[in-house]
Amino acid sequence: MTTPPELLPTTRRALLHRIAVAQSEGRAPSLVAAVARDGELVWTGSRTSVDGHGPDENVQYRIGSITKTFTAVLVLRLRDEGLIDLGDPLEKHLPGTGAGEVTIAELLAHTAGLAAETPGAWWERSPATLRPTLADVLGEQPFRHPVGRRHHYSNPGYTLLGSLVEAVRGVTWEEALRGEILEPLGLSRTSVEPQAPHAGGWAVHPYADVMLPEPSEDLGLMAAAGQLWSTTRDLTAFAAFLAGGDDRVLSADSVREMRTPAAPVLPGDWEASYGLGLQVLRRDGRTLAGHGGSLPGFVAGLWLSEEDGLAAVALANCTSGVPVSAVAADLLKIVGEAEPRIPAPWRPLTEVDSAVLELAGPWYWGTQVVALRLTADGGVDLGPATGGGRRSRFRANGDGTWTGLDGYYAGELLQAVRRADGTVSHLDLGSFVFTREPYASDAPVPGGVDPEGWRGIPQ
Known part of the structure; x- marks a missing residue:
């Protein structure tokens, strides 16, 4: 990978100005931020x-x-x-929780209907010994909404997922985390307990420039929902993984699935959704994926833009006052607009299957003209020849068929149907027939084609 060039001085000053305003107006004891491009740090700053x-x-x-x-x-x-x-119910792998009917996907997307917080004392600021079992985390009435009907953020839901990992793996959540993510990705400064050098957490009085130290509790069973300490360097590296995957940890297809909205959008939040462990939003014309975080004494924000190849992180050691998620998103915007990504040079394919090349070009769904294009990764793209409409990318399955990756045809099977002599009759896509001519008479068009063919208005 080529190291990205250093940012321009004007861009670096704009980034510094943004975090300086955030730290000053938010009255944060400290704020640290970083931007990465194509997985490499290109800027760090602090106030x-x-x-x-x-x-x-x-x-x-x-x-x-x-x-x-x-x-x-x-x-x-x-x-x-x-x-x-x-799609498995939780009960299948973690019995006896009292919330076993919910699926694993619903827990990941916060659509299980569970309460936002634990019963009893504020869990982020009280000892974990008050919640020694999952029953203490969930309480006698764990549900607030019908299962699967709406997005309702739930910290106890991720406690259940942490316990699920432990039940299936047979090791602690921390051991799984360290062996399966932190060590393979080289995130040596991410840990369950703080490791020097680390910031102390503070509460800043809302109406006076004075501070109060915040307690730092071990979260116990709630660790899977919010325990970690990390750095901007580690988090930008983690963001690069979330953008492109790493086969030692999780494939590109699986991290793409994490970034895909999986929760119903609530009124008033049309530009924001939630995937599988990732928040997804549209901001300033960009699709961002990431997550915010807060615990008494700390606020954090991480966002990535796959299209721009950018990731940004902002961290502050105050309980409130600094909108660090917005700051991180603004850092992305500053770099993305001031120094847009330079496209890689166009290069012809090194090899191509003639049977696939034969399919390239215009096709007709009824009277609508679409174009099938070959992509550099061996897949194809199918969408309107001009203007807007349904468009999807497809990955090759290795058997002459393709599976939709996104858009209307996500998950649908595309295949070329050939005649007995080997020539292509039509494309079949989820029961739709695409022909080389509008309503080709020699193709199995559903409903048939009038034998008299095309004609004008009778006089």
Whole structure:
């Protein structure tokens, strides 16, 4: 991989200005941020209230609910290994919880209908010994909504997923995390407990420039929902993994699935959704995936734009006041607009299957003209020849068929149907027949084709 060029001075100043405003107006003891392009750090910056002491990209902050994305990766690994199915009810693998009817996918997408928080004392600021079992985490009435009907963010839901990982793997959530994600990806500064150098958590008085130290509790069973400490360097590397996958941890297809909206959109939130352990939103014309996080004393934000090849992270050590998720998104926008990604040079394919090349070009669904194009990865793209309409990318299955990756035809099977002499009759896609001519008379067009053919208006 070619190292991305250093950002322009004007871009770097704009980034510094954005975090300086955030730290000053948000009255954060410190704020640290970073931007990566194509997986490589291209900018880091920080602002602090302590003269001569600026945190760098290796200082740990608590990242709160960004932890959930790590937990989701562990669950998807179980699925990819065939140990679970996302449609399985929780009871199948983790019996006796009192919430066994919910599916694993519903827990990942926060559509299980579970309560947002645990019963009893504020769990983020009280000892884990108050919640020694899952029954203490869920309470006697764990549900707030019908299962599967709406998105309702649930911290206890991710506690269940952490316990699911432990039940299936036979090791602790921390051991699975370290062996399956942190070590393979080289995230040496991400940990369950703080490791020096790390920031201390503070509460800043809302109406006075004074501070109060926040307690740092071990979350116990709730660790899978928000325990982790990390750095901007580690988190931008993790974001690069979430954009492109890493076969040592999770494939590109599986991380794409994580970034795909899986929860119903609520009124007023048409631009925001939730995938499988990742928040998904449209902002400034970009599709962003990532997660925010907070625990007493800390706020965190991580966003990536696959289209731009960018990731940004912002971390601060205050309980509230700094919209770090918005700051991270703004950092992406600054770089994306000031220094847009330079496309890779066009290059012809090194090899092509003549049977596939034969399919390239215009096809007709009824009277609508679409174009089938070959892609560099061996797949195909099918969409309107001009204008808008249904468009999907397809991956090759290795047997002369393709499966839709996105858009209307996601998951649908595309295949070329050939005549006895080997020539192509038509394309079949989810019962739709695509022909080389509009309503070709020699193809099996559903409903048939009038034998008199095309004609004008009778006079």
